[in-house]
Amino acid sequence: MTRTAIAAVIIAVLSLAVPWVITNDYYVNLASLILIYALLALSVNILLGYGGMVSLGHAAFLGLTGYCVVLMVLAGYDQLTTAIASVIFSTACGALFGMLSLRAIGIGFLMITLALGQIVWGIAYRANELTGGDNGITLPARPMPFGIDINSALSFYYFTLIVFSLALFCIWRLTRSPFGASLMGTREQPRRMSMLGHNVWMIQFITFVIASFWGSIAGLLYIYYNLFMSPHAISLQQSAEALLMAILGGASSLLGPIIGAAIITIVKNVVSTYIERWNILLGLIFVVVIMFMPNGLVPGCRQLWRSIQNRRKGRPPPAKAASEPAA
Amino acid sequence: MTAPALQVSALNKRFGGLPATKDISLTVMPGERRLIIGPNGAGKTTLFNLVTGDLTPDSGSVKLFGQELTGMRTPVRVHLGLARTYQILTLFSRETMLHNVVLALLGLDNLRWNPWSLLTGHSHLRDAAREALTQVGLADSADRIAAETSYGERRRLEFAMALAQKPKVLLLDEPLAGLSHGERQTLRALLDKIPRDVTIVMIEHDMDTALGFAERITVLHYGQVIVEGTRAEVVADPRTREVYLGD
Numbered sequence: 001m002t003r004t005a006i007a008a009v010i011i012a013v014l015s016l017a018v019p020w021v022i023t024n025d026y027y028v029n030l031a032s033l034i035l036i037y038a039l040l041a042l043s044v045n046i047l048l049g050y051g052g053m054v055s056l057g058h059a060a061f062l063g064l065t066g067y068c069v070v071l072m073v074l075a076g077y078d079q080l081t082t083a084i085a086s087v088i089f090s091t092a093c094g095a096l097f098g099m100l101s102l103r104a105i106g107i108g109f110l111m112i113t114l115a116l117g118q119i120v121w122g123i124a125y126r127a128n129e130l131t132g133g134d135n136g137i138t139l140p141a142r143p144m145p146f147g148i149d150i151n152s153a154l155s156f157y158y159f160t161l162i163v164f165s166l167a168l169f170c171i172w173r174l175t176r177s178p179f180g181a182s183l184m185g186t187r188e189q190p191r192r193m194s195m196l197g198h199n200v201w202m203i204q205f206i207t208f209v210i211a212s213f214w215g216s217i218a219g220l221l222y223i224y225y226n227l228f229m230s231p232h233a234i235s236l237q238q239s240a241e242a243l244l245m246a247i248l249g250g251a252s253s254l255l256g257p258i259i260g261a262a263i264i265t266i267v268k269n270v271v272s273t274y275i276e277r278w279n280i281l282l283g284l285i286f287v288v289v290i291m292f293m294p295n296g297l298v299p300g301c302r303q304l305w306r307s308i309q310n311r312r313k314g315r316p317p318p319a320k321a322a323s324e325p326a327a
Numbered sequence: 328m329t330a331p332a333l334q335v336s337a338l339n340k341r342f343g344g345l346p347a348t349k350d351i352s353l354t355v356m357p358g359e360r361r362l363i364i365g366p367n368g369a370g371k372t373t374l375f376n377l378v379t380g381d382l383t384p385d386s387g388s389v390k391l392f393g394q395e396l397t398g399m400r401t402p403v404r405v406h407l408g409l410a411r412t413y414q415i416l417t418l419f420s421r422e423t424m425l426h427n428v429v430l431a432l433l434g435l436d437n438l439r440w441n442p443w444s445l446l447t448g449h450s451h452l453r454d455a456a457r458e459a460l461t462q463v464g465l466a467d468s469a470d471r472i473a474a475e476t477s478y479g480e481r482r483r484l485e486f487a488m489a490l491a492q493k494p495k496v497l498l499l500d501e502p503l504a505g506l507s508h509g510e511r512q513t514l515r516a517l518l519d520k521i522p523r524d525v526t527i528v529m530i531e532h533d534m535d536t537a538l539g540f541a542e543r544i545t546v547l548h549y550g551q552v553i554v555e556g557t558r559a560e561v562v563a564d565p566r567t568r569e570v571y572l573g574d
Contacts, residue, residue: 170443178433178449179442185419185430192417195379196488197405197434210442 015161025153029225032157034265035164036221041245041257042171043214048243049251050175051207052187054110056239057097057117061212063124063234064090065219067131070139070229079143087216094212098205117239125231136230139223150224160221167214172254174210183207248289250296259297330393332357332496332526338377338387340370347373349550351387355496355543358523362541363530366570370550371530372414375498379411380404391496406435408495412485412502414530420474424465424484427473428456431488459491460484463517479510486517497521499529503536511536538562546570 019028044058068086073079101112124131131137142150150159174180185193186200194200223229232238241264249260264282272278293300333355340348348370355361363371376382378389380401389396396404419427429452433439438449446452460469463483468476473484482502489497502518503511515536521527531537538544544561546554548570554561561567 173445174442176445176447177442178436178438178444178446179440181426181430181446182433182439188419188421189417191381192413192419193430193434194401195381195405195411195417196431197402197492198430198439199400199402206440206442 012165019154019157028153028157030265030269032153032160032221032225033269034262035157035160036218036225037242037245037265038258038261039164039167039218039221040215040242041249041261042168042254043211043218044239044242045246045251045257046171046174046207046211046214048246049253049256050180050183050187051204053105053204053208054243055101055113055208055211056110056236056243057101057113057115057120058211058215058242059234059236059238060097060117060120061090061094061215062219062222062238063120063229063231064093065216066223066229066233067124067137069220069223070137071130073139074137083143083220087213087220090216090219091209091213094216095205095209097212098208102201102204102208114236114239117234118236121231121234121236124229124234131229131231134231136228136232139227139229142224142227156225160225163217163221167217168254168258171214175254179203179206244286247296248286250293250298250300252295253298253302256296256298263297329357331355331390332359332392333378333528334388334390334393335374335378336388336390338374338389339385340373340377340382341385346550348377348384351547351550351552353545353552353555355526355528357392357495357526359526359543360541361526361528362537362544363528363547364532364534364537364544365547368549369547371547372500373550374547375411375500375528375530378498379409402434405492409498410489410492410494410496411498412489412500414500414504416478416481416485418473418481418484418488420472422473423470424460424473424476424480424487425453425456425469427484428459428488428491429453431459431491432456435492456491459487462490462520463487464513479506479513482506482510483514483517486514490521494525496526496528499527499531501530501532503531503533515540 018031022028022031040058040062044055047053047055065086068089069082072082072085077085097113097116100116101109104112125133127133142156144150145159148155150156182193182198182203186198186203190200222233226233245260245264246257247260248263249258250256263285267278267282267285271281275281289297289300331354335351335353338348338351339346351370351374363374365371373382377384378396380396380399384397391404391407391409394407419430429446432452432455436452438452457466457469460466463486465480465483465487468480473481476484482505486502503514506514511533518527518540529537529541538558541558543555543557545552546561546567553570554564554567556564
């Protein structure tokens with residue numbers, strides 16, 4: 001516990017110091033982008049890692065929030081009302097999507113979320129009058145929360161960091177809560193959970209709504225960051241990428257999706273300027289990680305660390321540890 | 328006259344063309360210990376699944392203390408006081424034994440909807456779970472991972488999870504399956520200690536242990552009740568000998 005606390009403090013200090021270490025605005029913005037994708041990956045991982053539900057439509061919540069924000073601001077609403085209404089709208093859509101997709105489990109669930117995500121994408125792409133179609137639409141300006149200007153890369157980074165930290169704390173509490181325990185129970189033994197008096201459907205539904213809420217918050221940050229919304233931001237590839245971030249980092253841990261988001265975002269944005277075929281590199285990273293650490297980087301490194309320590313202390317390596325829970 | 332703890336009337340369930348239960352009717356009074364026996368495939372576990380709501384009957388009704396259960400989802404039935412154990416261990420094997428029981432307790436506690444408080448902060452759950460584990464003699468193993476304990480211990484954990492819920496009607500599906508003679512005696516002693524306000528319906532093949540425990544016995548064969556009565560009546564009945572006890 002204390003080790004976790006120390007790690008948390010170190011990470012907090014590092015995140016605060018990021019803009020002082022890398023003074024280049026481009027990289028500060030990249031750090032903001034990593035946090036935004038990390039939140040998206042964390043939110044889809046509530047479903048994937050803790051609930052065992054694979055959703056391929058999670059980017060829809062980026063889009064629902066993003067388009068709603070732009071359209072409301074263009075219609076003349078103030079930023080605060082817009083932000084709240086957009087998140088409520090997107091989360092309500094999440095409730096509807098949850099109701100529809102939770103009629104099935106496993107592959108069926110995945111296919112329905114995929115279809116719903118594609119419907120949102122299709123509307124964004126086709127409804128030219130409303131969404132600007134393929135050209136997208138532009139948000140005129142970032143909001144000024146509490147009168148603070150967040151237009152510079154530095155101030156926006158801190159704004160994102162604050163929102164992200166709050167979200168991370170809430171999600172951490174969720175995973176340690178009675179509800180979180182029930183959720184993880186339904187992942188392992190749904191039938192038993194229902195025989196113990198748990199309403200499995202309701203647990204999964206509430207989880208879906210919570211995941212879409214945090215996905216919507218990520219969407220809010222996303223639109224403030226880009227000031228632009230287009231169908232490309234919410235394509236199937238985006239949904240799949242969010243899943244891959246979680247799986248790469250380790251779906252069973254809270255840190256995993258954050259690490260996964262950082263790696264994928266950096267490869268996509270930085271390495272791609274040096275290596276033309278960066279997709280191959282990303283694919284290679286995946287193959288290597290999945291081969292050597294099938295549970296993802298974070299659980300894999302933890303296990304490695306443990307076995308190194310055991311060897312150093314001259315203890316015999318423990319019997320193959322029970323694999324970390326992964327979806 | 329009090330309502331029966333469990334009343335099953337004319338229950339039918341077919342799997343495709345195969346009838347798993349045919350017009351099963353049985354009445355279990357409060358506090359009773361009922362044993363259900365029958366050869367493999369007689370429909371014993373199907374009967375349990377119909378009572379708990381895991382399966383939906385094609386026709387017939389199930390009543391718990393006079394309340395109709397048909398159409399009710401499983402968790403609602405559990406909240407009315409129904410609990411069961413499984414023939415095939417159904418545990419959260421990567422969690423500690425204590426956590427397994429905590430999940431059982433959470434099932435009946437409104438706390439289970441709380442997404443904010445820390446689970447470890449609710450000491451009443453932990454204390455109650457420890458107590459349930461102590462009841463079955465697993466107090467020392469509480470913090471061990473379920474998968475790393477012995478089969479006998481896991482059987483008792485399965486039992487502790489059901490007991491922790493303080494059910495009114497407890498369905499035990501072969502609670503002694505796969506246990507050594509010594510372990511059977513231990514579990515049998517545990518069964519005897521369950522207070523009389525709990526009604527128990529048990530499926531069991533081990534006659535030595537089970538016959539002594541039950542007051543009334545129901546014999547199922549091909550999905551039908553063929554004999555029902557007191558221990559002596561059932562053992563003496565030629566049909567029992569024919570289908571079950573062997574010639």
